[in-house]
Amino acid sequence: xxxAQSNAGLNGPEIVRxxxxxxxxxxxxxxxxxxxxxxxxxxxxLYILGLRIGIFAEAFRRQLAPVQHLAALLRRVSDETGxxxxxxxxxxxEIVTLAxxxxxxxxxxxxxxxxxxxxxxxxxxxxxxxAFAPDETSxxxxxxxxxxxxxxxxxxxxxxxxxxxxxxxxQGYAIDSGEYLDxxxxxxxxxxxxxxxxxxxxxxxxxxxxMNFDGHLKTMLKIASSLVGARxxxxxxxxxTPQRSSKAS
Numbered sequence: 001x002x003x004a005q006s007n008a009g010l011n012g013p014e015i016v017r018x019x020x021x022x023x024x025x026x027x028x029x030x031x032x033x034x035x036x037x038x039x040x041x042x043x044x045x046l047y048i049l050g051l052r053i054g055i056f057a058e059a060f061r062r063q064l065a066p067v068q069h070l071a072a073l074l075r076r077v078s079d080e081t082g083x084x085x086x087x088x089x090x091x092x093x094e095i096v097t098l099a100x101x102x103x104x105x106x107x108x109x110x111x112x113x114x115x116x117x118x119x120x121x122x123x124x125x126x127x128x129x130x131a132f133a134p135d136e137t138s139x140x141x142x143x144x145x146x147x148x149x150x151x152x153x154x155x156x157x158x159x160x161x162x163x164x165x166x167x168x169x170x171q172g173y174a175i176d177s178g179e180y181l182d183x184x185x186x187x188x189x190x191x192x193x194x195x196x197x198x199x200x201x202x203x204x205x206x207x208x209x210x211m212n213f214d215g216h217l218k219t220m221l222k223i224a225s226s227l228v229g230a231r232x233x234x235x236x237x238x239x240x241t242p243q244r245s246s247k248a249s
Contacts (some may be wrong), residue, residue: 002014002015002018002019003015003039003048003049003165006018007043008044008046008048009042009046009047009048010046010047011031011045011046011047012026012027012047014128015030015047017117024142030047032048034047034050036146037051038048038050043193049200049239053128054128069124070085070087070098070099070191070198071099073087073191073223073224073226074086074087074099074101074198074200075101076223077101077200077220077223078101078102078103078104078202078221079104079203080221080223080236081103081193081202081212081215081216081219082103082104082105082221083105083108083109083202083203083204083212083216084100084101084102084103084108084109084111084202084203084204085100085101085103085200085201085202086098086100086101086112086125086200086201086202086203086219087099087199087200088123088125088129088188088198088199089129089197089198089199090133090137090158090197091117093140093141093144094117094120095117095123095125095126095129095130095141095229096117097112097114097117097125098198100112103202103204105204107186107205107213108205109181109183109184109203109204109205110181110184110202110203111203112180112181114141118148118149119180120141121142121145121147121148121154121156121161122148122150122151122154122155122176122179122180123176123179123180123186123188123201124175124176124180124186124187124188124201124203125174125186125188125199125201126172127161127164127165127168127174127176127188128173128174128188128189128190128199128201129190129197129199130142130165131164131165131166131168131169131174132168132169132190133197138165142161143157143159147161150179150180150181151178151179151180151181151182153177153178153179154179154180155179168220172189172190172221173187173188173189173190173217173220173221174186174187174188174189175187175188176188176203177206177209178206181203182204183206184205184206185203185204185205185206185208185209186201186202186203187201187202187216188200188201189217189218189220189221189224190224191224200220200223200224201220202220204216
């Protein structure tokens with residue numbers, strides 16, 4: 001994990017510090033991973049991922065892939081908004097990015113990798129799925145995960161987060177306004193108003209937020225509702241129109 005999360009690889013002492021394991025155990029583990037082809041050393045002598053890790057990466061991607069009808073919704077969201085789109089869902093007690101579809105706009109936000117599960121409290125998808133989860137599921141997650149401050153906008157107060165969840169349930173969507181990544185906005189909507197443990201989201205540069213919010217939200221709600229039939233369609237100018245809070249995060 002430490003080597004995979006590094007940008008250019010790690011040397012032995014750096015792996016020891018990153019893992020927190022005893023030095024002897026760490027070097028034994030590294031030696032085993034090199035022998036099996038999971039790790040290798042580059043020209044600078046740093047440990048990097050080996051070629052055999054690709055087998056596991058491909059299997060991981062296949063096994064996390066959402067069922068076909070969700071993948072189709074994902075492609076529609078990306079095609080119609082031009083933004084990078086995601087399907088996220090609950091998996092083994094974590095909120096995981098299950099699939100990603102790259103957008104077509106010339107300028108894209110930094111992509112959240114497939115399989116991302118950490119810091120759900122800071123992601124639009126994480127906040128939405130926590131908001132719509134049964135109380136015990138949400139409470140258990142929050143008891144077992146720290147509210148890491150990823151940016152200056154990240155909500156790290158449990159009471160504030162609970163208020164955010166209430167607002168998400170009331171308005172029917174979630175926003176991450178630079179809470180997970182600086183300069184990146186995310187919008188997330190539930191599938192079937194939260195009755196399914198999946199959600200659709202898009203991310204885009206924050207400067208496009210005001211210009212694109214209404215259109216993107218309308219498109220996403222329409223597509224998310226198409227799976228089971230809309231019971232509360234987004235119709236501007238009616239009582240069913242989700243009301244965007246003046247405070248985005």
